[in-house]
Amino acid sequence: MEIKKTIKICLLSFLLLSPFMHVNASNNVKVSTFAVGENTFLLDGHPFVVKAAEVHYPRIPRAYWEHRIKMCKALGMNTICIYVFWNIHEPQENHFDFTGNNDLAEFCRLVKKNGMYVIVRPGPYVCAEWEMGGLPWWLLKKKDIALREQDPYFMKRVEIFEKEVGKQLAPLTIQNGGPIIMVQVENEYGSYGENKPYVSAIRDIVKKSGFDKVTLFQCDWSSNFTKNGLDDLVWTMNFGTGANIDEQFKLLGKLRPNAPKMCSEFWSGWFDKWGARHETRPSSEMVAGIDEMLSKGISFSLYMTHGGTSFGHWAGANSPGFAPDVTSYDYDAPINEYGMPTPKFWELRKTMEKYNDGKKLPAVPKSPISIINIPKFSLSEHSNLLNGMDSIAITNNSDKMLTFEDMNMGWGSMVYIADLPETKSNSILTLNECHDYSRIFINGKYIGTIDRVKNEKSIELPPIAKNSMIQVFVEGMGRINFGRAIKDYKGITKDVTITTDNGNVQTTYKPKNWINIRIKDDYTQALKAFEMSNKQIDLVIDKSISVSMFNGIESLKTEKWLDNINKPGYYRGYFNLKKVGDTFLNMEAFGKGLVYVNGHSLGRFWNIGPQQTLYLPGCWLKKGRNEVIVLDVIGPKGSPVCYGQNKPELDKLNLERSSNIKKPELKKEYLVASGSFEAGNGWQKVKFNTLSTGRYLVIEGLNSQEGKEKASIAELYALDANGKRLSRESWTIKYADSEDVSNGNKTADKVFDLQESTYWATQSGVSFPHVLVVDMGSSNSVSGIEYLPRAEQGAPGSIKNYNIYITNDL
Ligand code: GLA
Ligand code: CA
Numbered sequence: 001m002e003i004k005k006t007i008k009i010c011l012l013s014f015l016l017l018s019p020f021m022h023v024n025a026s027n028n029v030k031v032s033t034f035a036v037g038e039n040t041f042l043l044d045g046h047p048f049v050v051k052a053a054e055v056h057y058p059r060i061p062r063a064y065w066e067h068r069i070k071m072c073k074a075l076g077m078n079t080i081c082i083y084v085f086w087n088i089h090e091p092q093e094n095h096f097d098f099t100g101n102n103d104l105a106e107f108c109r110l111v112k113k114n115g116m117y118v119i120v121r122p123g124p125y126v127c128a129e130w131e132m133g134g135l136p137w138w139l140l141k142k143k144d145i146a147l148r149e150q151d152p153y154f155m156k157r158v159e160i161f162e163k164e165v166g167k168q169l170a171p172l173t174i175q176n177g178g179p180i181i182m183v184q185v186e187n188e189y190g191s192y193g194e195n196k197p198y199v200s201a202i203r204d205i206v207k208k209s210g211f212d213k214v215t216l217f218q219c220d221w222s223s224n225f226t227k228n229g230l231d232d233l234v235w236t237m238n239f240g241t242g243a244n245i246d247e248q249f250k251l252l253g254k255l256r257p258n259a260p261k262m263c264s265e266f267w268s269g270w271f272d273k274w275g276a277r278h279e280t281r282p283s284s285e286m287v288a289g290i291d292e293m294l295s296k297g298i299s300f301s302l303y304m305t306h307g308g309t310s311f312g313h314w315a316g317a318n319s320p321g322f323a324p325d326v327t328s329y330d331y332d333a334p335i336n337e338y339g340m341p342t343p344k345f346w347e348l349r350k351t352m353e354k355y356n357d358g359k360k361l362p363a364v365p366k367s368p369i370s371i372i373n374i375p376k377f378s379l380s381e382h383s384n385l386l387n388g389m390d391s392i393a394i395t396n397n398s399d400k401m402l403t404f405e406d407m408n409m410g411w412g413s414m415v416y417i418a419d420l421p422e423t424k425s426n427s428i429l430t431l432n433e434c435h436d437y438s439r440i441f442i443n444g445k446y447i448g449t450i451d452r453v454k455n456e457k458s459i460e461l462p463p464i465a466k467n468s469m470i471q472v473f474v475e476g477m478g479r480i481n482f483g484r485a486i487k488d489y490k491g492i493t494k495d496v497t498i499t500t501d502n503g504n505v506q507t508t509y510k511p512k513n514w515i516n517i518r519i520k521d522d523y524t525q526a527l528k529a530f531e532m533s534n535k536q537i538d539l540v541i542d543k544s545i546s547v548s549m550f551n552g553i554e555s556l557k558t559e560k561w562l563d564n565i566n567k568p569g570y571y572r573g574y575f576n577l578k579k580v581g582d583t584f585l586n587m588e589a590f591g592k593g594l595v596y597v598n599g600h601s602l603g604r605f606w607n608i609g610p611q612q613t614l615y616l617p618g619c620w621l622k623k624g625r626n627e628v629i630v631l632d633v634i635g636p637k638g639s640p641v642c643y644g645q646n647k648p649e650l651d652k653l654n655l656e657r658s659s660n661i662k663k664p665e666l667k668k669e670y671l672v673a674s675g676s677f678e679a680g681n682g683w684q685k686v687k688f689n690t691l692s693t694g695r696y697l698v699i700e701g702l703n704s705q706e707g708k709e710k711a712s713i714a715e716l717y718a719l720d721a722n723g724k725r726l727s728r729e730s731w732t733i734k735y736a737d738s739e740d741v742s743n744g745n746k747t748a749d750k751v752f753d754l755q756e757s758t759y760w761a762t763q764s765g766v767s768f769p770h771v772l773v774v775d776m777g778s779s780n781s782v783s784g785i786e787y788l789p790r791a792e793q794g795a796p797g798s799i800k801n802y803n804i805y806i807t808n809d810l
Contacts, residue, residue: 035215038258049299050079051076052079053075053077054265055068055080055308056082058311059310059311059329060309064619068335068339070365071339071364071365073116076361078117083122083126084104084121084126084134085123086123087136088102091136091410093136093157105169108169109179117181118172119182119301122162122169125148125192125486129316139154148198150195150198166209170211173213180214184218186202186218187219190223191482195228216233218236222247222249223683225237234260236262238263238264238267239266240266240267241267241289242289242757242791243289243757244794248263261297262299265303266286266300268281268305269307269330269333272330272610275608275653276610277610278650279331279332282743282744286348294352302333304331310327311600312521312602312603313478315327315604316478317477318753319486319729320727320731321749321753327602328650330650338617341364369618371581377573377643379571385473385569385633388528390525392518395513405489411476411490412518415471415516415517417470418515422468427464427498428458429459429496431457432494434457434474435489435492436451436475436476436477437475437633439634442470455732470496470511472492474492475593485729498511526596529569530572569631571629573642574627575644580618580619580623584613584646584648585602586642586643589641591632610652611648613648667807669807670806670807673784674802674804681793681795685719686785688783692806693782696734696774696775701769701801702803703768703801704768705795709765710762713760714750714751715755715786716752718774718784723783729777731752732749732774736760736762737772738766739760746758746759756788
């Protein structure tokens with residue numbers, strides 16, 4: 001009787017379990033399967049549409065992880081998609097950290113606990129508007145390193161790191177009873193280069209690290225995925241809100257007619273950069289895109305579903321050009337920076353519920369914490385910026401200056417000091433090159449700023465008296481995370497030239513014997529700066545520094561150079577709390593720099609905006625006294641005060657208005673091509689009849705394909721004599737007849753931001769002709785252009801008839 005019952009139970013449980021599920025005998029874990037089927041993914045043998053929410057664990061304080069996961073679940077998502085950020089896990093070569101906020105295995109276990117799956121994107125490069133795209137800065141200590149290539153040192157480090165990731169996450173793949181269903185190989189390599197051997201090598205490393213059974217995929221754009229597509233990987237497409245979805249999958253459908261379709265990054269909004277309006281994308285278009293994909297059984301990951309915050313120094317910078325990202329990574333996502341549902345969330349939730357097998361979605365979880373105001377408080381303690389220095393080196397008999405990397409520093413600022421020659425007339429000082437924000441002083445007197453964001457390189461100096469010294473202060477911002485410029489050294493990367501022009505004679509001088517001073521972005525160093533205020537500086541002095549030089553620096557310090565305007569430096573203040581809560585620290589009284597609260601680094605601020613407040617999570621606050629330290633490299637305008645407000649300010653620009661730039665006169669002799677573009681999506685080429693030389697590239701749109709008033713362009717390239725794309729690193733916009741910033745920042749620089757989903761658009765009410773003038777930075781020989789209209793269905797705003805001009809004379 002007993003035996004019969006047991007057999008019956010066994011039989012029953014066997015029948016109940018899907019044929020694809022089995023129990024791992026060694027540890028009794030229920031194991032599912034995830035596989036690629038005909039036109040669909042298969043979970044335990046059944047068709048499965050991946051509805052993933054992209055969320056980044058380091059952008060959320062650990063205390064809030066589970067709340068954010070539950071929010072995604074309440075939105076109808078079944079999966080969380082994460083990147084692995086190499087540079088937070090290996091801050092120094094061979095020192096690994098997977099604890100606390102870096103405990104990604106725990107994050108994945110929380111996802112599983114909440115009945116969801118995980119997609120892991122372990123890089124090594126991740127982009128993500130994250131410092132250096134996730135690569136550790138110390139790689140740059142090998143000067144000739146080729147990043148994201150088969151450089152032996154790079155590949156060795158990747159292998160070591162991925163092995164560590166494997167130790168954390170391989171036990172959590174679905175084959176081992178965990179939540180991880182898919183793992184990505186590299187990231188959008190097509191927008192970096194064409195190199196299948198490299199991508200294959202990364203695939204092999206990922207496999208070897210313990211991801212040999214899990215489904216592997218690679219993500220790219222529909223315009224470039226074939227460049228590096230490997231036969232044995234799943235191919236997924238990335239595109240944004242508004243894109244023409246059928247068009248995005250057209251080529252994939254042709255090449256792999258039976259493959260499941262997935263948009264591995266469907267951009268819900270966009271990231272913000274300093275000095276431009278906050279980006280938004282219409283909710284209705286995002287929801288319509290998701291609706292269309294779900295109705296067609298297309299899997300997706302919504303990037304971002306919750307963006308969070310790039311705390312500390314982790315915000316990266318976009319390129320071409322240098323466009324550092326703000327601290328907030330709100331992204332106009334459905335779940336906002338501080339974890340709350342937005343109108344987009346509610347609208348999307350309604351649509352997601354339609355595809356939930358007739359079931360109601362789980363309730364939206366309560367916020368784990370309330371929001372508080374903190375009354376204005378003063379940061380009255382001040383310490384000189386130079387009190388933050390902890391290391392000095394001299395470049396004897398050389399005009400070379402040392403970068404952050406040479407000084408073994410990831411993030412912070414440098415001060416460079418050298419003797420100047422006497423000059424009788426004005427001269428031009430050029431920093432070769434300034435990375436990123438420099439303030440120039442002569443004998444402690446402020447001369448001006450050279451800002452890489454504005455593509456500035458030089459400044460005019462007044463006549464220089466005998467025995468003068470130059471002091472250059474350089475603050476580094478995030479390292480570039482996109483495109484070829486990710487090899488982004490900080491500080492002054494080479495040298496400084498001073499050019500005088502005496503009538504016909506031009507003389508160039510390079511100062512030598514630089515004193516290179518390091519000021520780290522580091523909380524304990526900031527604390528020391530206050531201890532140091534009244535003491536002799538306890539320097540870690542390079543042996544080569546002479547006593548007189550040391551005294552020179554000391555005297556500079558006591559003369560308080562850098563203090564003569566607005567008082568840059570460290571500021572400290574306190575506030576008391578009866579109850580903790582999330583708040584938004586208003587930084588508008590300050591200039592530019594970093595904030596630490598109770599030792600947590602909140603991130604960067606800059607009065608130019610658009611972000612004016614920093615998210616301060618309540619879980620980092622305490623009842624009683626809380627400490628705030630601000631490192632301001634410019635200095636506050638008035639009294640150094642802060643307060644906590646109950647709403648973020650992400651969209652307040654404080655730029656000096658540039659005087660209205662006049663429309664340049666387009667002379668007939670500059671004209672190099674006229675014609676008409678074709679209608680519809682996709683890249684188009686125009687070849688000029690003759691090779692034309694000039695610094696300015698002008699596109700004049702005469703009318704649109706739809707016969708309406710608006711013009712738009714998504715991307716634009718100039719081609720060299722061989723028809724190859726010219727670098728756009730030094731491009732700036734000289735003139736655009738109008739820019740639509742009413743919703744989503746459609747500024748003219750979007751034509752060269754290397755992003756196919758972003759575009760320049762003219763405002764309503766302004767009619768054709770529309771003119772765009774690109775300053776290519778120097779004179780180039782141009783044989784033609786490549787042009788990409790908007791990615792949306794019907795390519796709205798496409799130009800029909802055009803004139804193209806090339807000239808040096810605007
Ligand atoms: C690409 C990258 C992401 C992110 C987005 C823009 O798709 O893969 O990491 O940078 O662009 O937010
Ligand atoms: Ca673009």
